[in-house]
Amino acid sequence: MRIDVYDFDGTIYDGDSTVDFTRFCLRRHPGVLAGLPKFLGTSLLLAAGRRSLTQFKSVLFGEMARRFNLETEAELFWQAEATRAKLGKWFFDRPRDLPIVIASASPEFELQYAAKLLGVPTLIGTKCDVKTGALIGKNCKGEEKLRRIEQNIGPFEIRAMYTDDAKADGPLLAAAQEGYIVTHGALALFQG
Helix, strand or coil, rough: CCEECCCCCCCCCCCCCCHHHHHHHHHCCCCHHHHHHHHHHHHHHHCCCCCHHHHHHHHHHHHHHHCCCHHHHHHHHHCCCCHHCCCCCHHHHHHCCCCCCEEEEEHHHHHHHHHHHCCCCEEEEECCCCCCCCEECCCCCHHHHHHHHHHHHHCCCEEEEEEEECCCHHHHHHHHHEEEECCCCCCEEECC
């Protein structure tokens, strides 16, 4: 199957949706700050190379899941006009003649509603247990994105890959017939 693949954060979404989602939740649920010592400790260990990004995200979403329903908050986040305004208008002008896959390191629960808004039925993201906040499996980036796409749709070839990060999405750009680097909605042909 031929597909077009889009990264999400910094590509379709102008910014980091997980950072914005976390801020949104903190404003609505300041009680999450009670988990700040654990979160800061994990942040320092991540910076020192003693914790993985997967462990860091599990702590973050775990503290949130203890206090509210992650899926409900994600839907409210995407219903906010300020959030939707960060979805790149350029995305709607791209060809729709092939199936589109969004492949992101952000958690699937966080992006499900956005994928619906964008009319994209295939979303590949980091798996997260919404009841506990624990990540399931690997953080969905790089080679893991390729593995997860194949697991989800079967054998595929990428016509076009859109990303803001040539290094992190290097394996997808290498597999694509053409690649685009997106910077605040401006597309440049990838020369790799």
